[in-house]
Amino acid sequence: MQRMYGLVATVSTISLLVGHSSAYAEDDDRGHALEEIIVTAQHRSANVQDVPVTVSVLSEDLILKRDIFDAHGIAMNTPGLAYGEFSPGQASFSMRGVGSSDDGAGLDNSVALFLDGVYIGRGAGINFDMFDLQRIEVLKGPQGALFGRNTIGGAINVVSKKPTDELVIKSALTYGNENIFRAQGLISGPLSDNLFGKVVVNHRSHDGFVRNTLLNKDVNDEDQTSFRGQLRLALDRSDWLLSGDYMEDHREDTGRFPFRNGNFDYVGTAEALGANKPQTTAAPVEGYTDRKGGGLSLQGDVQFGNGILTTITSFRSIDTDWAMPSVGAPLGGNYDLDADVYGSDVIDHIEEKVETFSEEIRWTSNLGHSLEFIAGLYFFTENTDRPEQWSIQRNTVDTGQVIVGNEYSLTANKTTSYAAYGQAQWTFAEDWTLSFGGRYSHDRKEYTTTAVNCGLDEAVRAAAGFPNFELCGSVGGSLGIIAEVFNVEVDGSWSDFSPMASIQYQATDDLMVFATWATGFKSGGFAGSAGVEAVAQNIVEPETVTNYEIGFKGDFFANQLRMNVTGFYMDYKDLQVVRFGPVPESSFGTFTTTNLGSAEIKGFEVEMVWQLTEYFHVNANYAFLDTVGNDLIINGTDVSGKDLRQAPRNSYNLDLNYSLPMENKGTLDFNIHFTHIDEERMDYQSDLPVISERNLTDARVSWTSNDERYQIALWAKNIFDKAYVAHSYIIGPGAIGIWGPPRTFGATLSASF
Numbered sequence: 124m125q126r127m128y129g130l131v132a133t134v135s136t137i138s139l140l141v142g143h144s145s146a147y148a149e150d151d152d153r154g155h156a157l158e159e160i161i162v163t164a165q166h167r168s169a170n171v172q173d174v175p176v177t178v179s180v181l182s183e184d185l186i187l188k189r190d191i192f193d194a195h196g197i198a199m200n201t202p203g204l205a206y207g208e209f210s211p212g213q214a215s216f217s218m219r220g221v222g223s224s225d226d227g228a229g230l231d232n233s234v235a236l237f238l239d240g241v242y243i244g245r246g247a248g249i250n251f252d253m254f255d256l257q258r259i260e261v262l263k264g265p266q267g268a269l270f271g272r273n274t275i276g277g278a279i280n281v282v283s284k285k286p287t288d289e290l291v292i293k294s295a296l297t298y299g300n301e302n303i304f305r306a307q308g309l310i311s312g313p314l315s316d317n318l319f320g321k322v323v324v325n326h327r328s329h330d331g332f333v334r335n336t337l338l339n340k341d342v343n344d345e346d347q348t349s350f351r352g353q354l355r356l357a358l359d360r361s362d363w364l365l366s367g368d369y370m371e372d373h374r375e376d377t378g379r380f381p382f383r384n385g386n387f388d389y390v391g392t393a394e395a396l397g398a399n400k401p402q403t404t405a406a407p408v409e410g411y412t413d414r415k416g417g418g419l420s421l422q423g424d425v426q427f428g429n430g431i432l433t434t435i436t437s438f439r440s441i442d443t444d445w446a447m448p449s450v451g452a453p454l455g456g457n458y459d460l461d462a463d464v465y466g467s468d469v470i471d472h473i474e475e476k477v478e479t480f481s482e483e484i485r486w487t488s489n490l491g492h493s494l495e496f497i498a499g500l501y502f503f504t505e506n507t508d509r510p511e512q513w514s515i516q517r518n519t520v521d522t523g524q525v526i527v528g529n530e531y532s533l534t535a536n537k538t539t540s541y542a543a544y545g546q547a548q549w550t551f552a553e554d555w556t557l558s559f560g561g562r563y564s565h566d567r568k569e570y571t572t573t574a575v576n577c578g579l580d581e582a583v584r585a586a587a588g589f590p591n592f593e594l595c596g597s598v599g600g601s602l603g604i605i606a607e608v609f610n611v612e613v614d615g616s617w618s619d620f621s622p623m624a625s626i627q628y629q630a631t632d633d634l635m636v637f638a639t640w641a642t643g644f645k646s647g648g649f650a651g652s653a654g655v656e657a658v659a660q661n662i663v664e665p666e667t668v669t670n671y672e673i674g675f676k677g678d679f680f681a682n683q684l685r686m687n688v689t690g691f692y693m694d695y696k697d698l699q700v701v702r703f704g705p706v707p708e709s710s711f712g713t714f715t716t717t718n719l720g721s722a723e724i725k726g727f728e729v730e731m732v733w734q735l736t737e738y739f740h741v742n743a744n745y746a747f748l749d750t751v752g753n754d755l756i757i758n759g760t761d762v763s764g765k766d767l768r769q770a771p772r773n774s775y776n777l778d779l780n781y782s783l784p785m786e787n788k789g790t791l792d793f794n795i796h797f798t799h800i801d802e803e804r805m806d807y808q809s810d811l812p813v814i815s816e817r818n819l820t821d822a823r824v825s826w827t828s829n830d831e832r833y834q835i836a837l838w839a840k841n842i843f844d845k846a847y848v849a850h851s852y853i854i855g856p857g858a859i860g861i862w863g864p865p866r867t868f869g870a871t872l873s874a875s876f
Contacts, residue, residue, distance in 0.1 A: 155737040156682035162260050164280065165546070166269055166497050167487050172676045175558060175625040175637035176266075177689045177728060179204075179744070181259040183284075188780070188794045188823055190838060191259075192327065194236075194250040195849070197279065199798055199819070201261050202776060203728055203746035204234075204277075205769040207805075207850035209861070210377055211412050212247040212443035212475065218263055219693065220724050220750040220770030221276030221668060225701035225716045227651010228475075228507040228534040229570045230663065233276040235266075239283055239366060241420050241437040242503065244273060245477045248416060248441040251370055252349040254307060254325040257284045263728070264670045264691060265643025267621030268546050268560045271501060275643035275668050285364065286319035286355045287311045292876040299838075299869020302330040319355040324348070333378030333862055336397030337405040337458075337465055338518075342375040343862065350417075361425040369417035376410030377861050378402075380451040382848060383811045385857030393452040401846030402862050406448035407458060407465035408516045408524050416441030416477075430488040439479045446472040450856050454515070463520035467527065469602060472512045479505045496547040497560075503540040509533070511652055512594065513601045530605035531594050532652045533573040540566045540646075546623070554629040561622035569614045570649040572659040576605045584608050604713055609656040617665050619644040634677040643668045645699070654713030664718045669694045685732040693724035700807060702757055720754030722767055742778035757808045771801035771816075789828045796821040805851045811858035812851040819845055832875050839868035 160171045164178050171178055179201050181191060189200055194214060198206035205222070208214040213226050216234035223233045226246050235242055236249045243249055253259070260280040262270070270278045290312035297305035304326075311321035326348045331341025349370040356363040380398060381389035396405035418439035425432045453466025485499035515528040546560025575589050578600015584592055587608035621644050627637040645666040653659035674689030697718040726748040734740045750767040766772070776798045783791040798819045805812040820843055825836035841864060849863035 155734050157678065157685050157732060157734050160258075162258070162280075163282070164260055164262055166485060172678060172685070172687075173635060175556075175627045175635075175639055177263040177672065177674065177687075177691075179261040179263070179730065181261070183257055185742075185778075186253070186256055186259065188792075189778075189796055189821065190823070190840065192253050194253075196253065197259060197261070200776060202744045202774040203263060203726075203748065204261060205771065205800075205803065207769060208246075208250065209850065209852065210445045210447050211250055211372060211374065212414060212445045212473065214246040214250045215769075216249070216276070216279070217769035218261075218276035219691070219726065220722070220748055220767040221693070221695060222767075222769050223645075223699065224768060225651050225699065225714075227649070227716070228509040228536040229568060229649030229651060230699065230716065231273045231646055231648065233273065233645055233666070234279065235270060235274045236279045236281065237270070238281045238368075238418075239364075239420065240422065240435050240483070241418065241439065242271070242479075242481060243439065244479075244505065245441065245475075245507065247414065247443040247475050247477060248439070251368075251416075252325055252327065252347060253281065254349065255284050255309060255323045255351060257282045263689075264639075264672060264693070265621070265641050265668050267641065267643040268544060268562050268623040269497070271542055271544070271562055272540060272564050272566065272619075272644060272646050275645040275666055283351065283353075283366070284321075286321040286353050288313060288319065293874070295871060295873040297869055297871040299329075299867055301332060301865075301867055302328075303867060303869050304328050305871075314354075317357045319357070321351075321353045323351045325350075329867075331375055331378070332402060332864055333380075334403050335378065335406060336403050337407055337453075338409065340375075340409075342404065342410075343378040344375050345372075346374065347372040360427075361423060363424075364422045365420075366422075367417065367419045370415065372412065372414040374412045376406070376412070376447050378404040378451070379406065379448060379859050379861055380404040381857050382851070382860045383858035385811065385853070386855045387455065387857075389450055389452045389456075389856050392456045396452070396458070398452070402865055404451045405453070406451045406468055407453045408448050408468045408470060408518045410445070410447040410470065412443070412445040412447075414441065414443045414445075416443075429490055430486055433483075433485040433487065435481070435483045435485075437479070437481045439477075441475075441477045443473070443475045446470050449854065449859065451859060465518040467515050467517040470512075470514050470516045472514065473509065474511075475507065475509045477505065477507045479503070493550040494547060496545060498545040499543070501540075501542040501544070503538070505536075505538040507534075507536045507538075509535070509651075513604050514598075515601050526598050528599050528601040529577045529594055530601045530603075530654075531573075531575040531577070531592070532605055532654075533571075534649075534651055535571045536649070537569045538566065538646075540564065556627050556629075558625040558627070559623065561620055563618070563620050564644060564646075565616065565618045566646045567614065567616045568646075568648055570612070572611045572613075572649070572653055573609075574605045574654060574656075574659070575608050576600050576603070578603070579608060603654075604652075605654045606713060607655050609659065611656060611659040613649060613660055613662070615647055615649070615662050617647045619665065619667075633679065633682065634675060636675045637673070639670070639672040641670045641672070643670070650701070650714065650716035652714050658713060658715050661715075661717065663699055663716050664697055666699055666718075667696050683734045685730075687730045688727065690727040691725065695722040695724055698722060698752070698755075700755070700757070702808065719756065720752060720763065722750060722752045724748070724750045724767070724770075738782045738784070740780055742780075743775070745775040746773070748772055748774075752807065755807055760808060762808050765807060766804045768805055768807065769803055771803050773799070773801045775799050787829060789826050792823075792825045792827065794823040794825075796823075806853045809853045809858075812853045812860075814848050814851055814860075817845065817847045817863070819847075834871075834873040836871040836873070837868075838871065839866065840864065841866045842868075
């Protein structure tokens with residue numbers, strides 16, 4: 124009955140809007156209609172209002188005003204998209220409740236990110252510097268047909284700005300509290316009659332947002348520098364773009380802290396050491412993150428009489444080295460400040476190296492009649508090496524930080540993937556278009572796991588093939604996460620066909636109604652950092668999802684109000700669930716990843732832009748999500764009926780913008796942005812790491828010269844200084860959290876020539 128009421132309400136809303144819009148258009152022509160937004164969500168340029176896919180678009184103007192410069196910023200401005208990271212090298216997205224929590228070498232993310240058409244899959248590489256962008260397209264729901272494997276939750280299409288035809292020089296400087304400093308320089312323009320180039324340099328840094336009260340230092344800082352260069356060759360019948368990017372990122376640890384107790388009162392221990400307020404931690408040891416990586420790609424678009432042949436060749440690599448305290452307080456509450464003993468914590472130390480190669484060949488038809496199509500071939504390889512250590516490290520003034528116990532795991536994976544895909548659009552009657560297509564994918568993974576527990580006897584390690592293991596030295600064992608000594612080599616192959624179909628009806632020139640059926644496939648693989656041989660040998664089967672979606676996209680009131688509404692239902696099967704707990708070979712527990720049960724996901728999303736006057740407009744976006752897991756049996760406990768991870772029930776944002784022209788003195792622009800996110804469950808079994816709801820407000824005031832060459836902006840983020848947990852996880856000691864940024868404010872000066 125509720126669904127019927129919802130359908131009636133939707134139809135009534137459309138009817139009212141269309142009716143009022145027609146009358147309004149006849150009576151009013153104030154000349155402040157909304158501009159078209161062009162996207163490439165279906166591999167051809169189109170007005171987003173004509174695309175039967177739910178797409179949230181962050182334009183260049185929005186990216187600037189909302190100060191979006193990383194993956195966290197994308198999620199905070201896109202209801203229905205969640206983002207979290209244990210460290211900058213352990214990042215993951217969740218879209219509509221579909222996400223991944225196993226970041227091992229043998230499994231993949233559920234939401235894929237593409238930079239200028241190039242797939243970036245590993246978590247260590249997705250949170251790069253979002254600068255010099257034309258737009259960001261967030262495609263919600265499975266995108267298997269056109270974007271391929273591991274887009275089971277959705278896809279994020281990041282589009283950079285291309286070299287300009289005329290000489291452009293830009294620079295920007297930012298300074299703020301917490302010693303925030305940003306600098307950007309750009310030069311773009313012609314090198315000859317048909318060759319154009321661009322070079323951009325971007326730097327970001329700030330002091331630590333979190334105070335370690337035990338070690339008396341600031342952590343959770345930033346020091347990142349990025350470069351991007353492009354060459355564009357424009358010939359008579361073809362266009363070629365060579366792109367290169369590189370980044371280096373150096374930080375202290377993220378300042379993890381205990382916020383709900385498990386097997387010990389770590390919250391009380393941290394508070395006794397001064398970590399009794401927001402933005403504090405009492406970790407007795409230090410950590411860090413170092414990342415460097417980049418890529419090179421060549422895209423060619425060759426014009427033929429009836430279409431365009433596109434080829435994209437890409438090489439990418441990312442090297443990450445990070446070591447993070449796991450608890451954020453001395454283990455067991457053991458410390459003695461009078462004796463200059465800070466205590467011990469478990470350091471999770473990971474060094475990950477990823478190298479990828481991809482080649483895509485795509486034909487985009489331009490037949491000029493009722494049937495158009497896209498067809499392509501895709502090849503991808505990825506090599507990942509990921510050694511990980513869980514070491515107990517003890518810190519005193521006399522000895523410094525030393526390892527007293529260690530465990531080691533090495534996971535290495537080689538992925539080879541092939542795919543063929545196609546999608547057609549058929550306008551079979553006036554105002555009616557049918558889209559249909561699919562993608563065949565074949566993945567193969569060759570996986571190696573090595574595990575060594577330094578607490579086992581030397582004879583046991585030697586018998587398993589690891590005599591005098593260097594990383595053990597004279598230290599003993601750690602927590603027993605790695606319970607055995609072994610080396611396992613396994614492989615697996617998976618094939619999938621992901622079809623889709625969509626029908627759209629152009630009810631009026633400004634209103635399109637659509638219904639879509641789409642499927643998605645997330646590749647199988649192998650559990651990361653297995654502590655026992657039996658777990659390491661297990662094959663994790665693929666996940667699949669089927670999505671049913673209906674919605675409308677409309678421009679009303681003489682194109683001054685844009686409203687897009689989508690309702691969806693998703694059947695999510697064979698969830699790849701990572702968990703920590705006892706297994707027959709390890710009473711303490713180890714990490715295991717297996718396929719468990721299914722889930723039902725339903726909800727709706729609303730996006731609205733209203734140009735109320737020539738100078739004042741409102742953006743409002745809302746996402747409702749209702750998720751439930753079925754047949755989820757974890758460690759013998761039925762946890763069915765609970766929400767999925769990173770799936771807030773309600774999330775929305777509101778953006779108000781007013782521009783005030785001042786005749787010959789430039790333009791003032793006032794912007795205020797509000798974001799709400801409901802609480803998020805971070806574990807299927809435990810209620811401890813649930814993240815509380817967040818309400819955050821940002822504001823910005825800017826002045827732009829009449830010729831738009833100069834701009835001064837004053838900005839503030841989280842202006843009410845709301846303390847919140849941005850990410851959390853569960854281990855034996857309890858729920859461990861990572862603080863979200865505090866209130867920050869500053870000024871940005873920009874100039875272009």
